[in-house]
Amino acid sequence: MKENTLRITDTTLRDGHQSLWATRMRTKDIIDIIDIIDQVGYYSLEVWGGATFDVCLRFLRENPWERLRLIKTKAKNTPLQMLLRGQNIVGYKNYPDDLVDRFVETAHENGVDIFRIFDALNDSRNLEAAIKAVKKHGAHAQGTLSFTTSPVHTIEKYVSDAKEQVAMGIDSLCIKDMAGLLSPTMSKNLVTALKKETSIPIQIHCHATSGMADSAYLEGVKAGAGAVDCAISSMAGFSSQPPVETIAAIFRETEYNVDLDLEALRKINKYFKDLTPKRSRGRGFEPIIDSEILVHQIPGGMISNFRSQLEQQGAIEKLDEALEEVTKVRKDLGYPPLVTPTSQIVGTQAVMNVITGERYKVVPQEVKNYVKGMYGRSPAPIEPKFMKQILGKEKPIDHRPADDLKPMLPDATKNVANPELIENEEDILSYCLFPEVSMEYFKWRALPEDKRPKTPAEIEVEEFTKTPEAEKKVAVNAGASEAASPMLHPEDYDGMNAILDKASKMQLNELVIRKGDFNLSMRSGNGSAKGHVISEPIVESTPVDVEEKVKEIKKTEEAPQEYKDTINAVMAGTFYRSAGADKPAFVEEGTEVKEGDTICILEAMKLFNEIEAPFNCKIIKILVDDASLITKDQALMAVEKL
Numbered sequence: 122m123k124e125n126t127l128r129i130t131d132t133t134l135r136d137g138h139q140s141l142w143a144t145r146m147r148t149k150d151i152i153d154i155i156d157i158i159d160q161v162g163y164y165s166l167e168v169w170g171g172a173t174f175d176v177c178l179r180f181l182r183e184n185p186w187e188r189l190r191l192i193k194t195k196a197k198n199t200p201l202q203m204l205l206r207g208q209n210i211v212g213y214k215n216y217p218d219d220l221v222d223r224f225v226e227t228a229h230e231n232g233v234d235i236f237r238i239f240d241a242l243n244d245s246r247n248l249e250a251a252i253k254a255v256k257k258h259g260a261h262a263q264g265t266l267s268f269t270t271s272p273v274h275t276i277e278k279y280v281s282d283a284k285e286q287v288a289m290g291i292d293s294l295c296i297k298d299m300a301g302l303l304s305p306t307m308s309k310n311l312v313t314a315l316k317k318e319t320s321i322p323i324q325i326h327c328h329a330t331s332g333m334a335d336s337a338y339l340e341g342v343k344a345g346a347g348a349v350d351c352a353i354s355s356m357a358g359f360s361s362q363p364p365v366e367t368i369a370a371i372f373r374e375t376e377y378n379v380d381l382d383l384e385a386l387r388k389i390n391k392y393f394k395d396l397t398p399k400r401s402r403g404r405g406f407e408p409i410i411d412s413e414i415l416v417h418q419i420p421g422g423m424i425s426n427f428r429s430q431l432e433q434q435g436a437i438e439k440l441d442e443a444l445e446e447v448t449k450v451r452k453d454l455g456y457p458p459l460v461t462p463t464s465q466i467v468g469t470q471a472v473m474n475v476i477t478g479e480r481y482k483v484v485p486q487e488v489k490n491y492v493k494g495m496y497g498r499s500p501a502p503i504e505p506k507f508m509k510q511i512l513g514k515e516k517p518i519d520h521r522p523a524d525d526l527k528p529m530l531p532d533a534t535k536n537v538a539n540p541e542l543i544e545n546e547e548d549i550l551s552y553c554l555f556p557e558v559s560m561e562y563f564k565w566r567a568l569p570e571d572k573r574p575k576t577p578a579e580i581e582v583e584e585f586t587k588t589p590e591a592e593k594k595v596a597v598n599a600g601a602s603e604a605a606s607p608m609l610h611p612e613d614y615d616g617m618n619a620i621l622d623k624a625s626k627m628q629l630n631e632l633v634i635r636k637g638d639f640n641l642s643m644r645s646g647n648g649s650a651k652g653h654v655i656s657e658p659i660v661e662s663t664p665v666d667v668e669e670k671v672k673e674i675k676k677t678e679e680a681p682q683e684y685k686d687t688i689n690a691v692m693a694g695t696f697y698r699s700a701g702a703d704k705p706a707f708v709e710e711g712t713e714v715k716e717g718d719t720i721c722i723l724e725a726m727k728l729f730n731e732i733e734a735p736f737n738c739k740i741i742k743i744l745v746d747d748a749s750l751i752t753k754d755q756a757l758m759a760v761e762k763l
Contacts, residue, residue, distance in 0.1 A: 127377040128164030128348035129369070130202060130324070132362050133393065134192075135167040137352035140328065140361040142400045144176040145578065148188040150400070152195060154392045159196040161389070162381045164348055165235050168192050169228070170203035174211040175555060178562045182576040186231055186547040193232030200234035200261075206461065207240040207247040208523050212554045213462045215495070217526040218250045220553050225254035227550060237295055239265035241463040244497030245285040246521040252289045263324070264291035268298040269418060271456035273501040276314050283315055293322040296346075298337070299460045300418050301330035301360075308341035316345040324348035327362065332410040334363045339371060353386065355394040359409060366390070399582070417444045418451075418459050419468070434476045434693045435753065446471040449480075453507055454491060455499025466491050476692050476753075483691060483730055484511055494518040529553055542567055684742070684759035688735065690723060690751050697722040698747045713739045713763065721757060737763040 134155075138146040151168070158166065169189050177185040193201060208215045210224050225236065236255045240247040243266060255262040264286035266279050283294055296303065296311065303311075308325065315323055323346045327334035338349045351357065354364035366386055369379045431437045447459075450471045457463040466487050473483045490496065492508055494517045508517065518525075533553050534540055542563035543549060551559040565573055575583075690696070698706040698721055708720050714734045723730045738760040745757055 125377045127342060127372050127379050128324075129365060129379070129381070130165045130167055130326075130348060130350045131158065131161070131163045131352065131365065132167045132326075132350050133158075133352045133356045133389075135169060135171055135173055135204065136350070137356035137361045138400070139172050141356060141359060142397075144172045145181075145400045147181060147578070148177075148183050148191060150396060151188070152191055154389060155192055155195040157385050157388050157392075159198050160382055161199075161385045163199050165200040165202040166192075166196060167202045167204065167237075167350070168196075169201070169233060170205055170211055170237075174551075175558065178551060178555060179558045180577045182562060182565055182573075182578070184547075184562075184566075185551070186227075189228070189231045189233070201232050202235040202237060202263075203228060203233045205236050205238045205251055207238055207251050209247075209462065210251075210554060213465070215247070215523050215526060216553070217529045218523060219528040219530050220550070221250045222254040222257070223530060223546075224550055224554075225251065225260070226258045227547060229255075229258045229260045233260065235261040235263055237263045237265055237297075238291075239267055239295075239297055239460075240497060241267055241460050242457055242497040242500060243267050243279075243282045245282065245289065247497050247523070248286060249289060249521070250523065252286070252291060256290050261293070262291045263293045263295050264289075265295045265297045267458040267460050268296055268303055269300070269456070269458035270302050271451075271500065273456055274458075276311055278500075279311060280314050280318050283319055287319050287321060291321065293324060293348075294319070295324045295326050296341070297460075298325070298327040298334075299458070300414055301328040301332075301334060302415065302418060303327055303337045303341075304333055305336040305340040308337040308346075309344045312341045312344035312346045322347050324350070326350040328360055329358050329363050330360050330411050330414050332412075335367065335371065338363065338368060342372070342377065343375075353389050353393055355390050355397060360411075413444070417447050419444070419447060419464070431472065431476070434472075436476050439475045443471055443475045446474050450474065453503070454488075455501040455503045457491075457499060462487070462496070463491070466496075473692075481510060485730070489515075492517070495522050497522060539564070684756070686738070686760050686762055687744070687756035688720065688732075688738075688758045688760055690753055690755045690757055691732070692723065692730075693753050694730070694751060695724040696745050696747065696749050696751050696757060697724060698743070708740050708743075708758075710740055710742055713737075723751075732757070734760075739763060 134146065134151055138144060169185070169192075173188075174185045177183040177188060189201075205211070205225070208221060210216050210221060228236075236251070238248055238251045238255065248264065252262050252264070264283070266282055268274075268279075286294065294315065296308075303325070312323055312325075323341075325338055325341045325346050325348070327337050327350070329335075342349065349368060350362050351365035351368050352362045354366050357364035357367075365381070366383075369381055372379045431440055431443060447467060450467050451457065451459070454463075454467060457467065459467060466485075469485055470481075470488050473485065474480045477483050489511055491499075492503060492511045493515060530549075530553070533549050534543060537543065537552070537560075539560070542560065543552065548559070548563065551562075565576075698708075700707075700722060707718075707722075708714060714720060714737070716734055716736050718734045719731045720734050720740070721732045723732050740758055741761055742759040743757070744759060745751055745755070751757065
C-alpha cells in the first residue's frame, strides 16, 4: 500500500480563471458546480483573493464577501484557501496593520481556512502583520517564496527568506512560480535545501507557461514537497496551472497516493469546457507554450497588455524592444520578481522608456516609490547613481514601509459622500481597499433591480456576441480593462482580458470609445513628465461619437502652425489642464512658468503624467481642449521663451 499521499490544491476557481478568463468567472458559475468539486478529495480549494476581489466589485458588480460565504455554505468537505498579498491585502499598495488584521479576521469568519501570504519582493517585513493576524484568528498561515531567476536569487537566498518566515510562525511554505520559471532541477535542489533547513510542509505552485511545470512538480515532490497546485484540465495549461488529471496520472505510477474522484473530475471538466465559450474570448496571439518567458520572465497575460499599450501609442512595432527593455529595467530596479505589483511597475516603466525614446524620461510615481523603498527592500541593492537619477534629492527609507501608515479603520468612512450606501462592516473593508470602485458598486446595488444599468460584464458579452458587421464597433469600458491595467490592478497582468486584445487589432475608426474609468489612449504626447496612478475616473462613462472625434483630432493636427515655440506631447494620451475636476488649472494663458513647473497632465497607460515646462517661458495660447485625445508630438501650448 502506498504510504505517501500527495495533496492537491485546486486553483480553478481563482488562479485558473484569473489566468485564462481575465477573472471573469461569476459567482453563479462557481455555485452551480461547487458541490461536485467538493467531492473530489482535494487538499484545499483556492477560491478567493488575488484579482477576484477587485474584479467582483469593478466588473461583475458582485459582492466578493457574499461569494465567499456562498462557497463556504456549499463546500462542506474541503478547506477554502485565498491568496493574500501581505501588506497589500488584495490591493496594490501597502495598507495599515489595523486593516490587515480586520480583513484577515473577517475573511476567516466568512470561510477562508488557509491564507497563502506572499510579498512580491520576498521582504519578510511586508508579511509580518498578515502572518500575525492569521495566527491570531486561528487560521492556517502559509508563507510564500515568490520564485524568479537572477544573479541574486540563489538557493541560499531562498532558504534564508524561508527561515525568516518560519520564525514568524508560518504553518507551511509555498514555492510560488508565477511565471513558469521553475526548472525540474531547481525544483529538486530548492525543495531539498528547504527540507534540510526547515521542518514545515512545502507546497509548489507553478504556471504552465514555459512547459516545465509538470516535471518541476515531479522532481519537487520526489525531493520532499507534499502538495502541488493544479486546475481542472479545461481550465489548465497556457498561463494557468498544470491539469489535475495529468498530474494525478503521473503520480499514480509512483510511490505516491493520489486519491481523487475521477468521475467527479470528468463532470467538472465538462462543465468548464462548456462554459468557456461564454467567458473566454479566445487566446488570440498567445501561444500554448511561451519559451520567451525564460528570457523576459513576464507572467500570464502581461504580453497581451504590452501589445495593447503599444498599439494605443501607435508603436506596436516596438513590442520586441519593450520586452527587451523589461529585462533592463528589472536589472536597474534590483531584480524584483515579476508579480503584482512589481510586474506592473517594471512593465509600465519599460513601455514608457520605449515610447518616449529616452530611458526614464517619464518616471511614474510608483517607480519612484519603489526606488525609495516604499514597497520594501529590492532583492539586489539599487545603484546609487540610478537612485539619484530617479529620486533627485529625496532619500530612500530603510524601515518597514507600513510603519509610516496610520490606523485607517477609526476614520475609514469619515468623508464618505453617501454613507447610507454602506450596509455593514464588510462594505467598510471593501471601501478602505478600493474606495472609488466600491462606491460605484454600492450605488449600483442600491438601485432597484429593474433600474440598474448593465454591468461592464454584460456589456462585454453583448459586444462580442453581435454580428460580424456590428462587431466593427467595440465598446471599451472600465470593467473590460480593469483586470489587467498596468497600475491599478494588475493584477491582472496575470490574465489580460479579451476585449483589449480585440481592440488592439482594430483601427481607430472601428472603435466606439467610452470615456471614464478607462480612457483608451490612442492618440499621443515634448516636455518632461512625471507620472502617478489614476485613482478615480475623470468623467462619467458616456459614449463618444468616434467619427466626430476623429474629425476633431484631424482638424487640430492639420491646423497651420502659427507659433514659433510650442510645448509638445511626449506620448499619446488624454490632455488635462488640472489634476481633477475640482482642482484649478495648472496654467492659464499669460502665465509665466519656470523650467520644471507642472503645466498640465497627460493621461496614458492608466497613469496621470505631470508634464513639466522644459524651459522658462510664458504661456501664449493653450492649443487643445481639456480632456482631449492627443497624438505624440502634438503641440499642446504655444509659448514665448524667457
